[in-house]
Each structure stands twice: as structure tokens, then as C-alpha cells.
Amino acid sequence: xxxxYHLIICLFLMIFQTTLLAGGSRVHLYDLLAPFVVYLGVxxxxxxxxxxxxLGGLAMDGISGGVFGVYLTAYLWMYVGVRQAIxxxxxxxxxxxxxxxxxGVVFESLVVAFSAVVLASAPWPVESMFPVVSGQVLWGAxxxxxxxxxxxxxxxxxxxxxxxxxxxxxxxxxx
Amino acid sequence: MxxxxxxxxxxxxxxxxxxxxxxxITGKHSQxxxxxxxxxxxxxxxxxxxxxxxxxxxxxxxxxxxxxxSMAKENQRLKKTLxxxxxxxxxxxxxxxxxxxxxxxxxxEEEISRPMIAAQVVGKxxxxxxxxxxxxxxxxxxxxxxxxxxxxxxxxxxxxxxxxRYAKVLLLTDPNSAVDALVQQTRARGIxxxxxxxxxxxxxxxxxxxISVGDMVVSSGLDGVFPKGFRVGRISEIVxxxxxxxxxxxxxxxxxxxxxxxxxVISEPAYExxxxxx
Numbered sequence: 001x002x003x004x005y006h007l008i009i010c011l012f013l014m015i016f017q018t019t020l021l022a023g024g025s026r027v028h029l030y031d032l033l034a035p036f037v038v039y040l041g042v043x044x045x046x047x048x049x050x051x052x053x054x055l056g057g058l059a060m061d062g063i064s065g066g067v068f069g070v071y072l073t074a075y076l077w078m079y080v081g082v083r084q085a086i087x088x089x090x091x092x093x094x095x096x097x098x099x100x101x102x103x104g105v106v107f108e109s110l111v112v113a114f115s116a117v118v119l120a121s122a123p124w125p126v127e128s129m130f131p132v133v134s135g136q137v138l139w140g141a142x143x144x145x146x147x148x149x150x151x152x153x154x155x156x157x158x159x160x161x162x163x164x165x166x167x168x169x170x171x172x173x174x175x
Numbered sequence: 176m177x178x179x180x181x182x183x184x185x186x187x188x189x190x191x192x193x194x195x196x197x198x199x200i201t202g203k204h205s206q207x208x209x210x211x212x213x214x215x216x217x218x219x220x221x222x223x224x225x226x227x228x229x230x231x232x233x234x235x236x237x238x239x240x241x242x243x244x245s246m247a248k249e250n251q252r253l254k255k256t257l258x259x260x261x262x263x264x265x266x267x268x269x270x271x272x273x274x275x276x277x278x279x280x281x282x283x284e285e286e287i288s289r290p291m292i293a294a295q296v297v298g299k300x301x302x303x304x305x306x307x308x309x310x311x312x313x314x315x316x317x318x319x320x321x322x323x324x325x326x327x328x329x330x331x332x333x334x335x336x337x338x339x340r341y342a343k344v345l346l347l348t349d350p351n352s353a354v355d356a357l358v359q360q361t362r363a364r365g366i367x368x369x370x371x372x373x374x375x376x377x378x379x380x381x382x383x384x385x386i387s388v389g390d391m392v393v394s395s396g397l398d399g400v401f402p403k404g405f406r407v408g409r410i411s412e413i414v415x416x417x418x419x420x421x422x423x424x425x426x427x428x429x430x431x432x433x434x435x436x437x438x439x440v441i442s443e444p445a446y447e448x449x450x451x452x453x
Binding site for chain 1: 199227299301305307
């Protein structure tokens with residue numbers, strides 16, 4: 001059930017940012033999947049998170065025209081980084097959780113920007129990095145933590161639904 | 176001999192290095208490897224199409240019933256007429272100039288009418304660093320990789336990947352894009368490349384050519400992708416340096432890529448191989 005929830009959220013975020021939010025080129029919005037990856041890193045072990053990250057990363061790389069593999073790379077390394085960070089950070093803290101989300105957005109913005117400026121066959125000018133990355137980080141710092149809270153609330157709702165479903169069925173799985 | 180921590184650090188460094196090498200290799204190709212990109216198009220694009228259709232219908236209801244019914248309709252009609260007029264005007268200018276240059280020739284090449292496939296934009300690139308769109312027509316509708324994409328205002332881009340029912344279009348403003356073009360008035364030739372943001376760069380224009388800000392740039396037809404005479408953009412900036420044989424020219428595209436909703440894919444290639452060639 002939790003895989004289903006994660007895949008639906010992943011697909012929804014992907015579609016939302018490539019249809020509704022992809023309107024203008026003047027506002028540099030960040031990848032909405034970055035807070036989702038941080039959420040997976042904080043709340044889910046690799047067994048539950050890695051398949052979703054691989055599928056999400058490949059899908060994002062497939063629909064994007066950038067360097068293939070850059071989203072997959074960013075998501076996997078970000079997940080590893082968050083798993084390491086929560087070993088010594090108290091992520092329930094009101095300040096640390098938004099900081100972790102912002103750090104995730106910064107990391108992903110820099111990885112994608114690096115791929116476009118250095119690794120791409122027709123690289124972008126280096127000076128174009130600053131406005132894009134700074135815009136994305138600003139948006140990420142302001143809205144990312146709220147997205148994270150939304151994912152956590154959604155997971156609690158899914159857990160409650162699952163528990164009530166099994167309790168209605170009874171201990172032997174019969175209604 | 177080595178501590179556990181040192182081994183871990185070494186493994187991470189090796190993994191990062193391998194990762195960067197793999198990205199460098201894939202970065203040299205404009206297409207996703209072994210159909211992975213097409214797979215993503217097949218899975219994600221149907222949802223994008225439904226979402227876009229829903230969004231457009233909500234937007235349509237708002238525009239047509241709640242927000243100045245008559246003005247919205249009139250605006251749509253005028254935009255359509257303006258697009259047709261621009262295309263017609265451009266064709267006339269091109270014909271006039273071509274006639275002046277070629278009137279001494281005895282035979283005229285027959286203009287080949289080329290079928291166009293109307294397609295709707297269902298999704299845009301998630302990244303700020305690449306300019307692509309996804310349209311709802313694919314190989315099943317006759318769209319092929321490398322097909323030019325246009326609208327009445329001008330050139331939009333080129334198809335870089337196509338699945339059965341969807342295709343990915345690389346926009347003119349992407350740094351990977353290139354169109355062989357010429358200035359309509361002076362016939363100065365060069366290559367229009369995507370500048371990344373909302374502009375293009377007109378490369379390889381010789382210093383000896385007199386061009387000015389505001390001149391129209393059209394496709395030359397020599398790249399074998401875009402037919403001749405399609406509007407590309409207007410010259411917005413010229414820098415003539417003291418050294419060098421080329422001048423630096425910026426071009427603002429006629430197409431507003433932020434509000435693209437429908438496009439035309441030209442289904443046949445512009446360059447036709449004659450029967451004698453292999």
C-alpha cells in the first residue's frame with residue numbers, strides 16, 4: 001500500500017510540475033520531487049524508497065531534455081545524504097527539518113545545473129547558473145517544508161486506512 | 176591496515192567518479208539511451224494529456240463564461256486572423272525577393288506542398304536547463320524523429336524523440352538547437368542557435384554583411400530540416416567587435432514559448448533525395 005502511495009505522489013508531482021507549473025520561464029521553480037526524496041530519506045528505509053526513487057528518476061530523465069541520468073543521480077545521492085544526516089540530526093525539530101529540505105533542494109539544483117553547464121553537449125553559460133539556482137533555492141526554502149508536511153500527513157492517512165481495513169477483516173483475514 | 180571509515184570514503188569517491196563519467200557519456204547524446212526516454216513518454220504523457228485537457232477546460236470555462244464572454248471570443252478570432260496574416264505576409268515577402276533574384280532563370284522549381292500534423296502541447300520540461308515540450312502526436316500519426324515543428328508565427332523546434340502516440344520536441348531556444356538561417360533583407364547567412372533563455376544567438380554572420388536591429392531572420396532551408404522561408408525571429412542586438420571575422424548577433428524568436436498550446440509537425444523531410452542519389 002505504501003508503494004502505491006509513493007508512486008501516486010511521485011507521478012502526481014511529476015505531472016503537476018510539467019503541466020500546470022511549467023508556464024513561464026521567468027520564475028525558476030524547483031523540482032517538487034526534491035522534498036519528496038527528503039521525506040523518503042527521513043521516514044523510509046532503502047527497501048521502501050529505492051524502487052520509487054529509481055522509477056521516479058528514470059521517468060524524470062525520460063521526459064526531460066537534459067543530460068540523461070542526472071535526476072536519477074541526484075535522487076539517489078540525496079537519499080544517501082539524508083540517511084546519513086538523520087543519524088546525527090534531530091529531524092523532528094522545527095528548524096532542522098526545513099533546513100534539511102532546503103539543503104536537498106540546493107543539492108539537486110546544483111547537480112542539475114552542473115550537468116547543464118559542464119556535462120551537456122551544448123553547455124549553458126556559467127553566468128546563467130546564479131539566477132536559476134538562487135530562484136529555485138528561494139522557492140524551495142519557502143514552500144518545501146510545507147510539501148514535506150503534506151507528504152507526512154498523507155502517509156499517516158494511508159496508515160490509518162490500512163489499519164482500519166485489516167481490523168475490519170478480522171485476525172484471520174475474513175470479514 | 177585501512178580503517179573502515181577510509182574504505183567507505185574511497186568507495187564513495189569511486190562511485191561519484193563513475194557517476195560523473197556515466198553522466199558525461201550520456202550528456203554527449205541528445206537522446207535517452209535504449210528507448211528509456213520513449214518508455215517514460217509512454218507512461219507519463221497520457222496522464223499529462225488528461226491533466227492538460229482538464230486544466231484547459233477549466234481555463235476555457237473561466238475565460239468564456241465568467242470573464243468577458245464576447246471579448247475572449249473576439250480575441251481568439253483576432254489571434255487566429257493575425258497568425259494567418261503574418262504567415263501570408265511573410266510568404267509574400269519571400270516570394271517577392273526570390274522572384275527578383277531568380278527572374279533570369281528559365282525553369283522554376285515546383286513548390287512541394289507538405290502535409291502538416293496538428294498537435295497539442297501536453298507537457299513541458301521539468302528542468303529550467305532544457306527546453307523541450309511533449310506533444311500528443313507520435314509515430315502512429317506520422318511524426319518522425321527530426322521532423323520540424325512550426326506555428327504560424329514561426330519555427331518552434333524539432334522532434335527529438337517519438338513514441339507511438341507522443342513526441343518530445345526540442346525548442347528553438349535550447350542550446351542544442353540549430354537552424355540554418357538568413358536575414359530576409361540582406362540575405363546574410365548564419366546559424367541560429369538556442370541561447371538558453373528567451374533568446375537565440377545568430378552565429379557565423381560575417382562582419383561585411385550590413386544588418387540592423389529589427390531585421391527579420393528566416394530559415395534558409397539549407398539544413399535539410401526546416402523548409403525555406405519560415406520565420407525564426409527578429410534581430411535584437413548586434414555587437415561588431417574590432418577583431419574577428421564574425422559579428423555577435425542576438426535574435427528574439429517570434430514564437431512565445433511560454434504560451435504554446437498547439438503546434439504543427441511537418442511530416443516529410445525538407446530535403447528530398449533525387450532518384451539518382453543513394
